[in-house]
């Protein structure tokens with residue numbers, strides 16, 4: 001699988017309001033690109049536009065893959081809400097998208113992926129009998145089962161406790177290596193830990209963030225990681241926390 005770079009250019013509008021003014025963003029191939037910004041600025045909207053999902057906003061511009069091939073068939077998305085079907089087992093939740101497309105499910109492959117995320121013994125459990133972290137592991141397995149070159153992550157770890165989040169970050173970094181990943185987060189620590197590249201979205205446009213020279217996932221206790229987090233937090237504190245549209 002070759003994962004493409006993505007090119008996002010234009011202006012993002014919601015009705016008569018400009019959410020994000022002129023931007024021209026290249027999200028590099030096979031890297032983690034992290035998007036931060038105030039609530040309501042349009043982060044989820046941009047992700048949905050990349051995935052060609054319906055959106056209330058309008059992009060005056062283009063989203064393209066740099067290899068020229070269509071994007072939609074090469075994308076999978078993982079959200080903060082695990083979006084598991086409550087009546088289906090973990091293994092059936094992993095294969096659900098394939099089954100909805102009318103494809104024959106491959107439970108052995110789904111179980112192997114559940115084993116990869118440490119849930120080999122819980123494949124038959126329903127979501128109500130799993131912890132929040134375990135449910136997010138199932139959601140990650142589902143994204144991996146889709147085996148898409150482009151993976152969109154919309155605050156997937158934000159509802160988890162600190163230790164589980166840390167474990168999930170490591171797991172996702174390892175299992176999604178080689179794909180073009182776009183992660184939305186509000187957490188400067190998560191951004192600095194996971195980003196190959198990071199940008200802050202504001203109404204005025206999109207600007208890059210400074211990152212340590214080391215490769216992600218970065219050790220949280222490293223001096224450079226802590227300094228970059230502090231600098232990013234400082235920058236974000238200067239931006240209004242929410243955007244009114």
Ligand SMILES: Nc1ncnc2c1ncn2[C@@H]1O[C@H](COP(=O)(O)OP(=O)(O)OP(=O)(O)O)[C@@H](O)[C@H]1O
Pocket residue numbers: 014019037038039040041042043044045046056057243244245
């Ligand atoms: N279904 C909708 N109908 C109308 N407007 C919407 C809808 N969904 C979102 N919006 C508006 O679009 C704008 C961008 O929303 P979006 O969810 O992309 O923001 P966000 O940056 O992801 O915010 P958050 O960090 O709070 O999740 C917001 O101002 C919001 O009010």
